[in-house]
Amino acid sequence: MTKITYAEQKDTRSGFGAGLLEIGRSNNNIVALCADLTGSLKMNDFKKEFPDRFFQAGISEANMMGLASGLTVGGKIPFTGTFANFSTGRVFDQIRQSIAYSNKNVKICASHAGLTLGEDGATHQMLEDIGMMKMLPNMTVICPCDYNQTKAATMAIADHPGPVYLRFGRPKMPVFTKEDEPFEIGKAQILIQGVDVSVFATGHLVWQAIEAEAILAEKGISAEIINIHTIKPIDVETILASTAKTGCAVSAEEHQIFGGMGESISGVLTQHRPVPMEFVGVNDLFGESGKPLELLAKYGLSAEKIAAAAEKVIQRK
Amino acid sequence: MADPITIPQLNRIASQVRRDIVRMVHSVQSGHPGGSLGCTDFMVAMYFRILKHSPNFNPDGTGEDLFFLSNGHVSPLWYSVLARNKYFDLEELKTFRKINTRLQGHPATQEGLPGVRVASGSLGQGLSVAVGAALTKKLNGDNHMVYVLMGDGEQQEGQIWEAAMFAAHNKVDNLIATIDYNGQQIDGPVDSIITLGNLKAKYEAFNWEVIESEGNDMNDIISNMTLARSLAGRGKPVVNLMKTEMGKGVDFMEGTHEWHGIPPNDKQLESALTQLEETLGDY
Numbered sequence: 366m367t368k369i370t371y372a373e374q375k376d377t378r379s380g381f382g383a384g385l386l387e388i389g390r391s392n393n394n395i396v397a398l399c400a401d402l403t404g405s406l407k408m409n410d411f412k413k414e415f416p417d418r419f420f421q422a423g424i425s426e427a428n429m430m431g432l433a434s435g436l437t438v439g440g441k442i443p444f445t446g447t448f449a450n451f452s453t454g455r456v457f458d459q460i461r462q463s464i465a466y467s468n469k470n471v472k473i474c475a476s477h478a479g480l481t482l483g484e485d486g487a488t489h490q491m492l493e494d495i496g497m498m499k500m501l502p503n504m505t506v507i508c509p510c511d512y513n514q515t516k517a518a519t520m521a522i523a524d525h526p527g528p529v530y531l532r533f534g535r536p537k538m539p540v541f542t543k544e545d546e547p548f549e550i551g552k553a554q555i556l557i558q559g560v561d562v563s564v565f566a567t568g569h570l571v572w573q574a575i576e577a578e579a580i581l582a583e584k585g586i587s588a589e590i591i592n593i594h595t596i597k598p599i600d601v602e603t604i605l606a607s608t609a610k611t612g613c614a615v616s617a618e619e620h621q622i623f624g625g626m627g628e629s630i631s632g633v634l635t636q637h638r639p640v641p642m643e644f645v646g647v648n649d650l651f652g653e654s655g656k657p658l659e660l661l662a663k664y665g666l667s668a669e670k671i672a673a674a675a676e677k678v679i680q681r682k
Numbered sequence: 683m684a685d686p687i688t689i690p691q692l693n694r695i696a697s698q699v700r701r702d703i704v705r706m707v708h709s710v711q712s713g714h715p716g717g718s719l720g721c722t723d724f725m726v727a728m729y730f731r732i733l734k735h736s737p738n739f740n741p742d743g744t745g746e747d748l749f750f751l752s753n754g755h756v757s758p759l760w761y762s763v764l765a766r767n768k769y770f771d772l773e774e775l776k777t778f779r780k781i782n783t784r785l786q787g788h789p790a791t792q793e794g795l796p797g798v799r800v801a802s803g804s805l806g807q808g809l810s811v812a813v814g815a816a817l818t819k820k821l822n823g824d825n826h827m828v829y830v831l832m833g834d835g836e837q838q839e840g841q842i843w844e845a846a847m848f849a850a851h852n853k854v855d856n857l858i859a860t861i862d863y864n865g866q867q868i869d870g871p872v873d874s875i876i877t878l879g880n881l882k883a884k885y886e887a888f889n890w891e892v893i894e895s896e897g898n899d900m901n902d903i904i905s906n907m908t909l910a911r912s913l914a915g916r917g918k919p920v921v922n923l924m925k926t927e928m929g930k931g932v933d934f935m936e937g938t939h940e941w942h943g944i945p946p947n948d949k950q951l952e953s954a955l956t957q958l959e960e961t962l963g964d965y
């Protein structure tokens with residue numbers, strides 16, 4: 366495989382904005398709602414081009430989720446946009462009853478997820494959303510890794526019937542997936558093949574995992590790097606095929622370890638074919654203000670920490 | 683008893699606090715100057731004149747007035763005023779929003795910053811918290827007041843109205859809520875987002891005592907907060923609809939939502955500081 370590189374850094378939320386605009390052009394049923402964060406969610410272009418299909422909910426997220434549910438009755442496909450905290454925690458029961466239980470075709474699009482939103486601090490740093498959303502029956506949970514993939518995922522979920530939670534972030538991060546690469550919901554992506562350890566990463570930590578691979582390669586360790594962009598349904602086949610080869614696993618996510626993607630993977634492994642596993646994630650803590658990369662380092666989510674977890678789990682084989 | 687602090691003295695403090703706000707937000711290139719500058723005169727009046735409080739911070743606040751900040755994004759204002767009241771060292775303002783700070787982007791209790799009793803930042807929650815604290819004051823036989831500041835855009839949250847209904851029903855009359863009625867929120871003027879309509883009539887219909895004030899006029903703030911205090915204890919919660927200008931004190935930030943949450947650059951900082959007299963010494 367060729368080495369993974371990047372030419373520019375872009376924010377995943379801008380990928381969402383671009384994808385929303387593009388899918389809005391080809392599908393008249395797409396409508397969008399936002400709760401006083403149109404600029405932050407990069408929904409301004411959609412709003413401008415389709416003013417009749419854009420609804421400003423104001424600062425009323427619970428209301429927005431109910432509106433979205435109602436809009437599906439008669440065939441609209443609502444995309445809601447606000448920060449990850451206000452997309453999930455604040456409105457969990459509205460999602461649970463009016464969207465998930467009622468199996469409505471709502472796309473809950475959540476920006477500023479995780480520690481990397483930075484200076485706004487813990488009130489805004491959502492680290493529990495994957496857990497809450499994956500527990501809901503009928504819900505699909507997607508967390509793309511870069512700008513291109515977020516754009517592709519935004520377009521793919523429009524054609525995927527049923528409730529979807531799409532998680533993305535605030536800061537500019539490396540763009541390393543191909544432009545116009547189609548997004549296949551539920552199919553994990555093997556980015557780098559390896560034989561000694563399987564590293565399963567999601568969202569912003571996919572790039573950290575790619576950097577971890579280089580650190581490990583220097584030490585003669587061959588890591589397989591897999592992008593779990595769809596957390597639910599999880600790709601059981603790819604996970605098992607990889608760990609059958611490597612015999613151990615590391616998960617990496619910008620989320621609490623409790624209830625995160627890693628727990629889903631460990632569930633797959635323990636059910637089908639147990640192997641030792643290490644978890645890179647936030648370990649039962651709230652975040653804090655700081656710069657994105659400073660925070661990843663302080664909370665143990667950096668490439669170095671992923672590499673260290675890989676070395677540790679290999680010892681446990 | 684010592685003479686109360688005078689209006690000119692309060693205005694001099696407000697000028698310094700505004701300097702603190704723009705310097706803090708500039709230093710970390712992050713934070714919310716607009717609402718902070720607009721509410722500066724109010725917050726200074728509260729902490730230097732109205733509130734019965736002690737910088738020897740007691741989280742339970744027994745025997746003191748309590749202040750809650752529901753629109754937590756105006757944290758640089760609150761931090762400056764707390765520091766200028768000696769709740770903590772002035773130098774700590776340098777750490778605003780930087781890693782390992784107690785001065786979190788939005789006010790938090792986790793790091794133990796004196797002055798903060800409940801975290802805020804996610805909007806719409808502070809009125810409920812203040813009502814709860816007012817109930818505890820009553821249960822404890824503590825006849826001090828509970829104050830809370832909210833945003834006007836924040837009034838769009840349904841929880842505000844749940845709390846408003848509860849407070850009136852339960853005659854929570856030791857509570858004075860103030861709304862920063864600046865007419866602005868992130869995406870634009872409040873009236874262009876979801877209008878609040880006749881906010882006075884709405885609170886009156888919820889059975890609150892409503893007063894209206896000018897939040898960038900120190901005289902008016904003092905007289906109306908004194909009036910609000912005198913209306914307490916009569917069976918109704920009190921709300922102060924306080925007109926302010928977002929960005930007040932820095933001409934290019936005034937009256938627009940554009941400065942809700944972006945920092946000034948070096949040149950803009952310089953221009954802002956020439957408009958704000960350094961009266962107490964910069965941190």
Ligand SMILES: Cc1ncc(C[n+]2csc(CCOP(=O)(O)OP(=O)(O)O)c2C)c(N)n1
Pocket residue numbers: 400401402424426451455716717718753755803804805806832833834835836837862864866867868928942
């Ligand atoms: C529940 C929630 N939704 C959205 C936000 C994002 N947000 C922060 S401040 C703000 C606007 C608040 O408007 P207003 O209360 O009028 O305050 P001002 O802009 O005047 O300071 C928004 C939408 C938030 N902090 N909390």
Ligand SMILES: [Mg+2]
Pocket residue numbers: 833834835862863864865866867
């Ligand atoms: Mg406002």
